[in-house]
Amino acid sequence: MRVIGLTGGVATGKSSVARFFQERGVPVIDADQLAREAVRPGSPCLAQLVALFGAGVLNPDGGLDRKRVGSIVFGDAEKRRLLEAVLHPEIRRLAEERIARAAEAGQRTLIYMAPLLIEAGVTDRVDEIWVVTVRPEIQLERLMARDGIDREAAGRIIASQMPLAEKERHGRVVIDNSGTPEETRLLLAAIWEQERAAHHE
Template sequence: MRVIGLTGGIATGKSSVARFIAELGGAVIDADELSRQVVSPGSPGLERLVAVFGEEMLLPDGSLDRKRLGRVVFVDDEQRRRLEQIVHPEIRRLAAERIAAAADEGHRTVFYMAPLLIEAGASELVDEIWVVTVDPEVQLERLMLRDGITREEALRITACQMPLGEKARHGRIVIDNSGPPAETQRLVKDIWLKEIGSEL
């Protein structure tokens, strides 16, 4: 089975590209979904997070306040490393389980969508990497609009991540999502027909 890592920077539109792939019949495993499972209420992962970062990281219903945690880890490299040491190994374990299950179901190609695929050292889970990228200014605008934050905050968040140009160098396929959705959808379909269509 061929496992393709789908990654990109924050607010580059990875989820949109993954949705287009799913609409074409691709099997997609979402690392963000796995990360939510890892820290779901009652999970060992959430207990470890609370032990490290404090109970103030919980919402009244007992779930993780992801925005509050984000405000802490995006301004402190050491705190971000502590978070990653808790969640990344569990996400990789769950991803490996999902990939194996997809193989058992007969899928010949599976996409593993993970924003921090390269940074988290999870590249060994995949056979190749596809990178979703956008113009840096478009990335800032989309991040500001999506999260309702200032340009300064958006710059601080993007500065914590691998630069888009560097990330793109890891990709065998690079998908430029700077344009409107319909344009990206056509691009994804063209890549799909060339790269995947013959495997189905």
């Protein structure tokens, strides 16, 4: 089974690209979803995070306050490292479980969608990398619209990530999602047709 790592920057449209392939029967594993699952109430991971950062990281319902954790580790390399040391092994375990299940079910191709695939050094989990990218000004506008933030705040978030141009260099396939949703769908349909022909699917 071929595992495609799908990645890209913030607000580049990774989820809508993944949805296109999902509609064509390709299973998608979302690393963000796995990260949420790893810290569900009652999980050992959540208990470790409370021990590390205090009970203030919990919501009233006992779930993890992801925004609160984000604000604690943002700009603090040591705290971020502690967080990742708890989360990454569990995300890896969940990912490997899902990948094995898809292989057993006879799937030929699977998409592993992870925004930090390259940065987190987990490229060994995938066979190849596909990068979703957009023109910088479009990324800025989409992020402002999506999160309801101003240009300066959006710029800060983008600046804290690996530059898109650098990510693109890692991609065997680079998907430019700068156009309309319809243009992107046409582009994806052409890529998928090519891929299926190349892999005899």
